[in-house]
Amino acid sequence: MAATSNVTEIIFLGFSQNQGAQKVISVLFLLLYVAILLGNGLIVVTIMAGKGLTSPMYLFLSYLSFAEICYCSVTAPKLILDSFMERKVISLKGCITQIFFLHFFGGTEIFLLTLMAYDRYLAICKPLHYTVVMNRRACGLLVGVAWGGDLLHSVGQTVLIFQLPLCGPKFLDHYFCDVHPVLKLACSDTFLISVLIITNGGSISVVSFTGLLASYVVILCSLRTQTSEGRRKALSTCASHLAVVALFFVPCSFVYMRPCVTLPADKIVAVFYTVVTPLLNPVIYSFRNAEVQNALRRLMGRKGSW
Numbered sequence: 001m002a003a004t005s006n007v008t009e010i011i012f013l014g015f016s017q018n019q020g021a022q023k024v025i026s027v028l029f030l031l032l033y034v035a036i037l038l039g040n041g042l043i044v045v046t047i048m049a050g051k052g053l054t055s056p057m058y059l060f061l062s063y064l065s066f067a068e069i070c071y072c073s074v075t076a077p078k079l080i081l082d083s084f085m086e087r088k089v090i091s092l093k094g095c096i097t098q099i100f101f102l103h104f105f106g107g108t109e110i111f112l113l114t115l116m117a118y119d120r121y122l123a124i125c126k127p128l129h130y131t132v133v134m135n136r137r138a139c140g141l142l143v144g145v146a147w148g149g150d151l152l153h154s155v156g157q158t159v160l161i162f163q164l165p166l167c168g169p170k171f172l173d174h175y176f177c178d179v180h181p182v183l184k185l186a187c188s189d190t191f192l193i194s195v196l197i198i199t200n201g202g203s204i205s206v207v208s209f210t211g212l213l214a215s216y217v218v219i220l221c222s223l224r225t226q227t228s229e230g231r232r233k234a235l236s237t238c239a240s241h242l243a244v245v246a247l248f249f250v251p252c253s254f255v256y257m258r259p260c261v262t263l264p265a266d267k268i269v270a271v272f273y274t275v276v277t278p279l280l281n282p283v284i285y286s287f288r289n290a291e292v293q294n295a296l297r298r299l300m301g302r303k304g305s306w
Helices: 019-049 056-082 092-125 127-133 136-162 179-183 191-225 228-256 266-286 290-305
Strands: 009-012 089-091
Touching: 009 092, 019 056, 019 266, 019 290, 056 092, 056 136, 056 266, 089 092, 092 127, 092 136, 092 179, 092 191, 092 228, 136 179, 136 191, 179 191, 191 228, 228 266
Parallel strands: none
Antiparallel strands: 009 089
16 A cells, blocks of 8 residues: 555644644644543443443443544544644554544444434334344444444545555645545546545445434334324434434535545534534433433442442
8 A cells, every 4th residue: 555655754734834823723622622531431431330221222322422532532632732743744654544543433433323313213113122123132233233334444445545656745734634635645546546435435424324314204203103202202312313413424424425625624624523523422412311311420429429
């Protein structure tokens, strides 16, 4: 991969070349990153330690929170440290690694959001079959398929981009390595590779989003037969899920489901799916959930008694 490349390192241009602005951005991202670690980490610990949070929804939620931590950690620490450096440099191998894990954890989040939509569909529309279909073994298998499927996706994206010879210029108008900006460094025709990259990423997004949309449409249609309390609870749950889906899918679709070109807005849009979504996930999914709140209180009370 990239054996004939003349590029051995890549320099990020980041958000600004002004040192003062870079420091402000670094402090802001540090605060957001700490909030993401604490919020999502607290969800993982609460679900793992909470005896009452044993349903498949909470299992998927714990994996989603873990994936959010990893996803944000691919880009945020590098950006924070780079703000104190004169040259924001990453090696070619580091760039390859960053692209791999960016797509691995990002794709995992897409698959987990789809699984959570399927789980809500079964719980609301097929309650009598729910415990049979979504048993512990089935949940483990679905999560394994999600991680395995995304491993194939991220390997495919990484191999496609880095089989091209990279000749420069070695400046990247971004704050992390991604397929579209790196394609601009190639010194050969990238049309076929671009089509394959869009197909690889776009197919996952389209299939997952279609599955998500179908699940929630069926759920909303089924609410006519529910009691008023059942409708209220289902709408509250679905609204939370759809908010996370919109925050993640809309920016991702803007970046990855278009021809392989870079736009000035890409850096700002990337902040939404790499930072904002992981930051809001605990608030939208969990801290508004009564069962999670009660489990969190029990966990805090248990620690206070020590």
